[in-house]
Amino acid sequence: LTGGVIYHDGQFDDARLAIHLAMTADELGAKLVNYVRCVSLIKEDGKVSGIEAMDVESGRSFAIRAGAVINATGVFVDELRRADEPSSEEIVAVSQGVHLVLPKDFLPGDSAIMIPKTADGRVLFAVPWHDRVVLGTTDTPLSEKSLEPRALPEEIDFLMTHAARYLSRDPKPEDVLSVFAGLRPLVKASGNANTASLSRDHTILIGDSGLITITGGKWTTYRKMAEDVIDRAEEVAGLEKVPCRTMELPVHGAVTEEVSDLHLRPYGSDAAAIQSLSGADRVHPALDLTVAEVRWHAREEMARTVEDVLARRSRALLLDARASIEAAPAVAEILAEELGKGAEWRVAQVAHFRALAQGYVFR
Ligand SMILES: Cc1cc2nc3c(=O)[nH]c(=O)nc-3n(C[C@H](O)[C@H](O)[C@H](O)COP(=O)(O)OP(=O)(O)OC[C@H]3O[C@@H](n4cnc5c(N)ncnc54)[C@H](O)[C@@H]3O)c2cc1C
CATH class of the missing domain: 1.10.8.870 (Alpha-glycerophosphate oxidase, cap domain)
Known part of the structure; x- marks a missing residue:
């Protein structure tokens, strides 16, 4: 080793932030429903005016009327777009990313390590997380979409081989605490004529029916995504234009002094x-x-x-x-x-x- 680079990055717990965002919305007057699936769109005179929803717990169906319907269903956005316009081109390419979790002693200290170029040219991270080490990730194109994606054997092999090369000792299968996979909705390059690509990161499309679809993007840019999509929804629903508040809006749970209990x-x-x-x-x-x-x-x-x-x-x-x-x-x-x-x-x-x-x- 002849040199190194140190840089600073942000870290968070994605599920916790999602919950706190939902709680923020609730506090601002949103009506939240979980375990409710959008089954189909309701249309009047060719325009979307709501959705047919199903309460997954009871099996009960009901209608939700709305001035604007936003399709933000991740890798599943094309299913709803096709329900709206059967001839819609697919815009999402699915990319699977896998992570392995190991005990903390595989990467002692507080710093993460980034391997900028593995043997096959990929970037790899080992990051301290919740008193463990999370190692990832992969970037595997998939043709199937699932709510519960599973790591492929070759993805696990790739991570295990590199973990052995860079961590304090070689992990054995019994050391791995958990393996999990996620699906990234990546926007395909072309899109179609009415695509309004607002940035390199996310794409918003408005169908002829007024169905608003947002996809692509990252957690890092979620506030910008929210601002852009709500601005478009105001236009579609003919609502009064009001400046977006997200820039100054603290998220539920925000504190001025750090909580002393590390776990909480x-x-x-x-x-x-x-x-x-x-x-x-x-x-x-x-x-x-x-x-x-x-x-x-x-x-x-x-x-x-x-x-x-x-x-x-x-x-x-x-x-x-x-x-x-x-x-x-x-x-x-x-x-x-x-x-x-x-x-x-x-x-x-x-x-x-x-x-x-x-x-x-x-x-
Ligand atoms: C492996 C991996 C690593 C990543 N790393 C980073 C990173 O380092 N930094 C970063 O900023 N971002 C990262 N991302 C990206 C970030 O997680 C994505 O932006 C995000 O997951 C996509 O968000 P989304 O809200 O569009 O979709 P999702 O999070 O997939 O949410 C869509 C939701 O819609 C629901 N849904 C689907 N169909 C229906 C229906 N018919 N009715 C009702 N609900 C429905 C689903 O259940 C789901 O809850 C990563 C993603 C992955 C997979």
Whole structure:
């Protein structure tokens, strides 16, 4: 080694920010619904005037009327665009990215490492995250879209080979705490005539029916994406134009002084309220997640399932898949108490979570 470069970057917990954004919207008057699927579009005189929605929990269908409908369904935007205009060209190319999670001692210290060029020319990161090390990622074009994507064997091989080359010791399969995959919606180069490409990062399309589609983009640019799409929605719905507030808007949980409890720090200003709830015990010895947090997720964060709590309110599934499987019955019990559910629901929840989480266990 003859030299090195150090640079600074931002880091966050994506699911926590998504939850805090939803809570911010709620506080500003938005009506949030989870576990509701958009099944089809309602049209009047060729214009979209709402959606047919289905409550996935009860199976009940209902209509939601709206002046503007925004299709922000990630890699699935083309399905709704085709429901609107069957001849629509696909605009999304799906790219899968896989991450492996290892114990912290594989990368001691607080700094991440970036490998700018692997043997096949890719960039690779190893980043300290929630007292673990997350290693990624891959960039694999896929033709299939799934709500629960799975890492391919060659993606895992690539990450394991490079982990052995750059980390403090060679990881063995039993060292891997979790393997997870995500799908990036990348905008195809061409688009069509009415494409309004507002930046290199994201694309907004307005169909002849007025259906607004936003896709591409990154977490890094989410405020700009929101501003651009809401500005277009004002035009489509004929609403009064008001300047977007996002630039000055603090997100729910914002604090001026850092929360001293490291584990509760991602909750920001909610940390004190969580601490005041009964249930300081952990749900599993290998996980930081407490009984009080699960209660909080159910009461304040619309958690409806064991998967919500272990994957999207906490990151237990991504931090230690085997421990999260073992924790599932305890979480189901607390949730059942909070949501007024019975034994049958608990058993079904644990079985569903176990089947899902097996896909995160390294084999
Ligand atoms: C591996 C990977 C690494 C990344 N790294 C970075 C990074 O370092 N920095 C960065 O800024 N960004 C990064 N990103 C990008 C960022 O995560 C994406 O911008 C984001 O996931 C796409 O956001 P989205 O809201 O468009 O789609 P999604 O997050 O996919 O959300 C779409 C939602 O729509 C829902 N949905 C789909 N169909 C329907 C329907 N019919 N009815 C109701 N709901 C529906 C889905 O369930 C989903 O919740 C990364 C992405 C991946 C996959």
